[in-house]
Amino acid sequence: MVDPASGxxxxxxxxxxxLARTKQSDLLNxxxxxxxxxxxxxxxxxxxxRIRGYGLIWRHAREERRETIESARVAYLSALGPVWPLDGAxxxxxxxxxxxxxDPPTPPKRSHHLAESxxxxxxxxxxxxxIAATALVARMPLIHNNAADFEPVxxxxxxxxxxxxxxxxxxxxxxxxxx
Amino acid sequence: xxxxxxxLTKAKSIARARxxxxxxxxxxxxxxxxxAHAATERSEEVLALYRKSFSGFSDNELSLLxxxxxEPVARR
Numbered sequence: 159m160v161d162p163a164s165g166x167x168x169x170x171x172x173x174x175x176x177l178a179r180t181k182q183s184d185l186l187n188x189x190x191x192x193x194x195x196x197x198x199x200x201x202x203x204x205x206x207x208r209i210r211g212y213g214l215i216w217r218h219a220r221e222e223r224r225e226t227i228e229s230a231r232v233a234y235l236s237a238l239g240p241v242w243p244l245d246g247a248x249x250x251x252x253x254x255x256x257x258x259x260x261d262p263p264t265p266p267k268r269s270h271h272l273a274e275s276x277x278x279x280x281x282x283x284x285x286x287x288x289i290a291a292t293a294l295v296a297r298m299p300l301i302h303n304n305a306a307d308f309e310p311v312x313x314x315x316x317x318x319x320x321x322x323x324x325x326x327x328x329x330x331x332x333x334x335x336x337x
Numbered sequence: 338x339x340x341x342x343x344x345l346t347k348a349k350s351i352a353r354a355r356x357x358x359x360x361x362x363x364x365x366x367x368x369x370x371x372x373a374h375a376a377t378e379r380s381e382e383v384l385a386l387y388r389k390s391f392s393g394f395s396d397n398e399l400s401l402l403x404x405x406x407x408e409p410v411a412r413r
Contacts, residue, residue: 171403175402179388191380193379194380207403210404237390239383267400268407268410269400269407271410272408272409273410275408278408285404
């Protein structure tokens with residue numbers, strides 16, 4: 159159990175949506191307690207990934223569904239808390255992370271007859287690096303739903319502390335361990 | 338304005354201990370209570386907005402919203 163008062167935390171893209179969709183009452187209560195004390199901090203990269211997603215869904219949707227998609231997008235933007243920019247400091251730290259762990263630690267996602275291209279997987283991996291860098295620069299623990307990808311980043315930072323002066327360790331918190 | 342007698346007794350005792358008048362203690366307590374109420378309301382409002390943001394989408398669409406772009410696999 160993570161004390162909501164020990165926040166604020168930075169939420170990774172998939173953690174934010176997973177927690178928003180959870181039906182587990184203990185996690186919902188944790189979210190209520192957290193939101194009454196702190197806003198949800200995210201990286202600008204999360205907003206980019208999300209808005210690209212809404213855009214792609216909207217573009218491929220039938221006309222009669224587009225209004226619903228747009229109202230979901232507006233709801234997301236209305237709920238947004240502080241958005242951390244991809245500034246010089248984050249860029250420097252993200253570059254170091256990408257040099258230390260250049261390749262994605264997990265393969266591209268697959269689902270039935272669909273698959274993620276290698277190029278998309280690499281972009282998503284680099285976005286994860288930018289989100290981890292944002293958490294380090296913002297000095298906030300990162301709430302994630304993807305240990306397989308973020309743990310190698312945390313270990314790499316721990317093994318090369320001189321590349322991250324006065325920063326780190328990267329503190330990771332799994333969504334499922336919050337409540 | 339009327340106050341429950343036990344709350345009033347507690348407020349008087351706090352006022353005596355802090356050497357301030359009763360209205361200071363009551364206005365501070367009211368202000369804290371209103372702040373907590375507003376925070377709870379905002380928390381419910383944000384949670385409802387978040388739930389609306391991700392409802393009505395298929396699994397593949399939710400992947401897209403998480404930044405995962407899946408494309409049809411070419412058949413050989």
